[in-house]
Amino acid sequence: METMAIRRGNPWRQLAAPQVAPSLLASDFTRLGEQIGILTAAGAEVLHVDVMDGHFVPNLSMGPPVVKSIRACTVLPLDVHIMVTDPACYIERFAEVGADSITFHVEAAQEPHRLIDRLHELGLGAGICLRPGTPAKAIAEVAREVDIVLVMTVEPGYGGQEFMAAMLDKVEAVRGMLDAGQRLEVDGGIDRHSGLLCAKRGADVFVAGSHILGQRDIAAAFGAMKQAVANHVGRPTENQ
Ligand code: DX5
Numbered sequence: 001m002e003t004m005a006i007r008r009g010n011p012w013r014q015l016a017a018p019q020v021a022p023s024l025l026a027s028d029f030t031r032l033g034e035q036i037g038i039l040t041a042a043g044a045e046v047l048h049v050d051v052m053d054g055h056f057v058p059n060l061s062m063g064p065p066v067v068k069s070i071r072a073c074t075v076l077p078l079d080v081h082i083m084v085t086d087p088a089c090y091i092e093r094f095a096e097v098g099a100d101s102i103t104f105h106v107e108a109a110q111e112p113h114r115l116i117d118r119l120h121e122l123g124l125g126a127g128i129c130l131r132p133g134t135p136a137k138a139i140a141e142v143a144r145e146v147d148i149v150l151v152m153t154v155e156p157g158y159g160g161q162e163f164m165a166a167m168l169d170k171v172e173a174v175r176g177m178l179d180a181g182q183r184l185e186v187d188g189g190i191d192r193h194s195g196l197l198c199a200k201r202g203a204d205v206f207v208a209g210s211h212i213l214g215q216r217d218i219a220a221a222f223g224a225m226k227q228a229v230a231n232h233v234g235r236p237t238e239n240q
């Protein structure tokens, strides 16, 4: 098997848009390495990893040991979404075990500027995330500092929920706050149809769990999703 060096550094400065980021939360954890292999062969260029602390969200998921194991079995960049009450306590730890980009919640961060600076000092991508009830203006002061903004299109905490179409206006509002080089990610209930709706409003990174890893043919589901959003990224257009 060909060996590839792990490409480290801020992935959002290296990857072309659009990106479909499979959420490993929906994987079969007894076959995690194998399923990452299938996604890689299908063309995935980034993997989304959901960290939940049972406090900021009412669920628990993966912690540093699991991220370390994921890091050991893939060269793809890891887009780590931390749904935790105190992100400042965890950034270093997830950086150590192999995160390439860390996205924290604006609702949880006491000092978002400091967290963003620290992520950049560590050479990582820096992202900020908004829950559905948080307005776009909540990130106004830091929007230009981050590499990626994540607009949740479900309440964070669980995979397999229904896409909230009411978030589309926020996607467009956030896109209006960003430069073309900054990424706008959507997460929650994303399938080919909702992904396309988000793409038309300016999203260019599409997290999908159940609609990729929950499908029988993971590679085909990834390919269909990528195809659906491929030609529709960029700023919102008038006729959408
Ligand atoms: C939810 C997580 C998502 C989740 C998405 O809190 O942030 O990344 O895995 O799952 P689906 O795509 O099934 O809605």
Ligand code: ZN
Binding pocket: 023, 048, 049, 050, 081, 187, 207
């Ligand atoms: Zn997520």
